[in-house]
Amino acid sequence: MDDCLFCKIARGQIPSRKVYEDDEVLVFHDINPARPVHLLVIPKHHITSLATVSEADIPVLGRMLAIANRLASEQGSPDGFRVIINTGRIGHQEVPHLHAHIVGGSEPVGPMLKRI
Ligand code: AMP
Ligand code: ZN
Secondary structure (H helix, E strand, C coil): CCCCHHHHHHCCCCCCCEEEECCCEEEEECCCCCCCEEEEEEECCCCCCHHHCCHHHHHHHHHHHHCHHHHHHHHCCCCCCEEECCCCCCCCCCCCCCCEEEEECCCCCCCCCCCC
């Protein structure tokens, strides 16, 4: 995906504030944080969203969740955090490369959603 923003970040063509990297996963600070801790966890290879995952993506999806607790703790959210994966139009996904937001800090992040 030549012109995908997060693919470019994964390839190092666009700078990011990286906090973790392995063969399959990259974690960096969100450029516009909503909470004191706001990380983005992405697969390095392009997956558009949770709506397009396949069986082959199961290991990387597991890895993305399995590293969340350690990274949240290390980055300043040791007492819990929230993982958000916005998906598609209804989920208000703005960047079409699968990513998990890890949000937290020293205060609770608040109710899950505003009720309508
Ligand atoms: P979403 O609405 O779930 O697609 O979230 C996209 C997120 O990407 C937003 O929280 C943006 O602040 C974040 N974002 C956009 N561009 C960048 C960038 N260049 N580096 C880091 N985060 C970014
Ligand atoms: Zn991509």
